[in-house]
Amino acid sequence: MKPFPLNKAFTFLEPGPVILVSTAGRDKPNVMTLSWTMVLDFTPRFAFMTGPWNYSYQALVKTRECVIALPTAGMAKTVVSIGACSGAEVNKFEKFKLTPLEAEYVKAPLIKECYANIECRIVEYIKRHSIFILDAAAAWVDEKHQKKPFFHAVGDGRFIVDGEKINHRKIMLEKLPEGV
Amino acid sequence: MKPFPLNKAFTFLEPGPVILVSTAGRDKPNVMTLSWTMVLDFTPRFAFMTGPWNYSYQALVKTRECVIALPTAGMAKTVVSIGACSGAEVNKFEKFKLTPLEAEYVKAPLIKECYANIECRIVEYIKRHSIFILDAAAAWVDEKHQKKPFFHAVGDGRFIVDGEKINHRKIMLEKLPEGV
Numbered sequence: 179m180k181p182f183p184l185n186k187a188f189t190f191l192e193p194g195p196v197i198l199v200s201t202a203g204r205d206k207p208n209v210m211t212l213s214w215t216m217v218l219d220f221t222p223r224f225a226f227m228t229g230p231w232n233y234s235y236q237a238l239v240k241t242r243e244c245v246i247a248l249p250t251a252g253m254a255k256t257v258v259s260i261g262a263c264s265g266a267e268v269n270k271f272e273k274f275k276l277t278p279l280e281a282e283y284v285k286a287p288l289i290k291e292c293y294a295n296i297e298c299r300i301v302e303y304i305k306r307h308s309i310f311i312l313d314a315a316a317a318w319v320d321e322k323h324q325k326k327p328f329f330h331a332v333g334d335g336r337f338i339v340d341g342e343k344i345n346h347r348k349i350m351l352e353k354l355p356e357g358v
Numbered sequence: 359m360k361p362f363p364l365n366k367a368f369t370f371l372e373p374g375p376v377i378l379v380s381t382a383g384r385d386k387p388n389v390m391t392l393s394w395t396m397v398l399d400f401t402p403r404f405a406f407m408t409g410p411w412n413y414s415y416q417a418l419v420k421t422r423e424c425v426i427a428l429p430t431a432g433m434a435k436t437v438v439s440i441g442a443c444s445g446a447e448v449n450k451f452e453k454f455k456l457t458p459l460e461a462e463y464v465k466a467p468l469i470k471e472c473y474a475n476i477e478c479r480i481v482e483y484i485k486r487h488s489i490f491i492l493d494a495a496a497a498w499v500d501e502k503h504q505k506k507p508f509f510h511a512v513g514d515g516r517f518i519v520d521g522e523k524i525n526h527r528k529i530m531l532e533k534l535p536e537g538v
Contacts, residue, residue: 192393192513194374213372216396217513218407218487225405225489227398251524258526262533304484307398307491309405327521330510333372333397334538335530341507341521344431346438350515353442358514 211261381417391441
């Protein structure tokens with residue numbers, strides 16, 4: 179995986195794709211599927227929503243670290259299946275044939291099969307709304323997946339694959355942060 | 359516009375599309391473009407990120423109400439242009455030929471040209487992260503746009519139009535709330 183400029187890493191999450199979140203554990207790493215995410219800043223800072231009903235919650239709270247990984251649409255069935263079982267019962271990296279790779283700043287693993295991986299530190303957990311606030315420390319991409327589409331959850335069991343790209347950069351140039 | 363079941367309204371935002379947010383004003387309504395949004399609950403409860411640097415912020419804080427409207431991909435150029443100017447200088451409903459329609463529970467207008475409109479009440483503003491928390495009061499759809507794709511912001515001036523749909527409902531059936 180190649181380093182990816184941190185100031186552009188928000189562009190992975192801004193479109194609202196389904197993501198994987200890996201966490202470190204005492205014996206083994208774990209991974210969950212998330213769709214309720216948001217960009218909070220270009221630096222980049224992110225938010226996602228989860229709570230004690232997810233097995234990963236304990237690892238997030240204890241380690242205050244995770245990796246956000248961006249799966250391609252070709253991985254959709256695997257990613258949905260990851261979300262349909264619990265790390266309390268299953269070694270998900272083994273079951274779903276995911277390869278954990280060592281990260282640089284956090285103990286949670288990068289996921290080799292994904293296009294992008296963002297190492298994150300948890301800044302805060304807003305308990306009353308179940309919102310985790312995260313700052314990214316490093317971002318990585320595997321360029322062989324670069325042209326592949328990502329996918330989005332509708333929330334009712336259907337998913338939407340990325341289609342056509344349109345460019346309106348000229349209209350919003352003044353709104354873009356420097357270097358993006 | 360037809361009423362849309364409130365318990366399914368989260369499915370409009372979960373895919374992460376670009377949205378419009380309308381607000382009521384003393385003289386005229388205003389509208390802004392947002393992409394940093396998140397679902398927080400099925401009830402539905404949403405979050406979006408904005409702050410005092412946006413003209414709409416004052417109206418959001420003062421009225422504690424807004425309408426989230428879902429534009430189709432065919433409106434992309436208009437929607438990006440709405441985001442590139444300020445309601446402080448422009449009557450955006452007039453300039454962009456949007457038609458404000460009376461909502462049922464809030465003073466902010468529905469936007470006739472959009473596929474879906476969700477009337478929202480602001481529950482809280484988390485100042486240190488610039489996060490608005492919103493509860494929906496009613497949802498509406500204009501079925502003539504039903505089959506049209508929505509679009510997502512990459513964050514660098516490019517946008518992604520919805521492509522192919524895939525169905526993994528069987529895998530995640532246990533995770534879906536009743537009636538969705």
